[in-house]
Amino acid sequence: MADAKATVQQLFTQWRGGDGEAGQAMAQRFTDWYYAISSVRLGDQQGRAPLQQACASFAQGIVTVTRPTDLMDWAHEIVQREVDGAGSRIPGGDFSNALTGHRSPTELLESVRSALQPAQIVLLHATYAPGTTIDDLITLSEDNGGWPLAVLDARYALKRALRDRCRINFTVVPDEPVLDRAPLPLYEAGRMASANEETAFEKWLITELDLCRDVAEFATFGHALRAGAFEAAAIAPPAASADPSPPPLTMPGLPGGEPVVDEYEEPRSGPPALAIGLAVGGVLLALVAIVVVLFFFLDAG
Numbered sequence: 073m074a075d076a077k078a079t080v081q082q083l084f085t086q087w088r089g090g091d092g093e094a095g096q097a098m099a100q101r102f103t104d105w106y107y108a109i110s111s112v113r114l115g116d117q118q119g120r121a122p123l124q125q126a127c128a129s130f131a132q133g134i135v136t137v138t139r140p141t142d143l144m145d146w147a148h149e150i151v152q153r154e155v156d157g158a159g160s161r162i163p164g165g166d167f168s169n170a171l172t173g174h175r176s177p178t179e180l181l182e183s184v185r186s187a188l189q190p191a192q193i194v195l196l197h198a199t200y201a202p203g204t205t206i207d208d209l210i211t212l213s214e215d216n217g218g219w220p221l222a223v224l225d226a227r228y229a230l231k232r233a234l235r236d237r238c239r240i241n242f243t244v245v246p247d248e249p250v251l252d253r254a255p256l257p258l259y260e261a262g263r264m265a266s267a268n269e270e271t272a273f274e275k276w277l278i279t280e281l282d283l284c285r286d287v288a289e290f291a292t293f294g295h296a297l298r299a300g301a302f303e304a305a306a307i308a309p310p311a312a313s314a315d316p317s318p319p320p321l322t323m324p325g326l327p328g329g330e331p332v333v334d335e336y337e338e339p340r341s342g343p344p345a346l347a348i349g350l351a352v353g354g355v356l357l358a359l360v361a362i363v364v365v366l367f368f369f370l371d372a373g
Contacts, residue, residue, distance in 0.1 A: 080278060081140035088138075103127055105278040106151050108288040112260055113155050115167045115295055122154035129154075144275050152271070161262050163202075164298025171240060171289060177296040180238050185302075187233035191216040192226035193302050199223050200261045200297035220254040227257050231290065244286040253283060260287065260294040 078086070078094070080101050086094035106126045110119035129150045137146050155161075166178045185193060195212050198204040213219035216226075228249055234240040255264070255273055264270040277284045 081143055084137075084140050084143050099131070101278060101281075102130055102147060104288070105147075105284055106130075108277055108284050108291075109151050109274055110155055111291040112287050112294060113161045114158055115162055115165060116169050116292065117167065118158060118162060119155070122151070122158045126151045126154045144278070148271065148275055162295070164200075164295045164300075166296055166299060166301075167292050169292055172292060173239075175238075177292045178299070178301045180234060180240070181230075181293065181296055181301045184230070184233035184237050187237060188226070188229055192229055195223055195226050196230060196297060197300070197302035199226075199257050199263070200294060201300050201303060202298075206263070220258075221249050221251060223257045224249040224254050227290075230293070234293070242289055244282050244289065253280075253286075256283070256286070260290070261298060 075082070076097075078097070080098055083094045083098040083101070087098055106123050107119075110123040110126070113119065114122065130147060133146075133150070137143055166176050168174045168176055172180060188196075191212075195209075195216055198209055198212055209223065210219045213222035216222045228246060231240075231242050231245045235242045235245055255269075258264055259270065259273050264273065277287060
């Protein structure tokens, strides 16, 4: 059984040595990562074709990668190419999915406004909706707990409200924000300072598996916020909260466990041809199975 705490580079090295289970575990990690990136940029529906093509390209080309140090750059170029080809980023929208119980995320956000402080509503709207400068966000944050943690704190307050009042089965809802994750809302809102900064953040996602899960499961609400779900709430008193009661739904196929960051050594020699052939077949089958299951659950309900 593959080590759940192994990094993708370590799994890659084990797979190159002929370990089929490590190859399947690696395929799962990259599929989850590709899903997080494609869903936050394009949404579930528009991101499906880029996700599927990225997984296919990964399975077909992984045998050409020989060094663990080349793995992340190569793998990110694949998903970057696919999402760019589909428009790179959408401006947001109201996209229900299995996690929301096929309820409108905009309506769900409306139903939990009373659980947030008015200042948090204003801050979330200013962060995700276009038209607010970073300087304005910093000013708003300093008045409400400090930049940049105020934005992240408001985001997690919203996730807690959606979990508790709407039974959204989030798996990453910390009680206190972690400073290292402060760029998260800016990434979701398309507000990173540069393309290089956005790329660096996306590569970090696969090494911080809870963060990868966090991005994936909040993506549809991020799109609703980008489309202005809290626009009226930002200037009007919060309305009374609804009390929806569907059963909780889980987000399938998301990563778990924390990786061990370590130094990686290149294999001293190439693996036997037969071992590579069998392992590549395992990776391809694993990717196909993972994507099929992921799409099934996204349509379920």
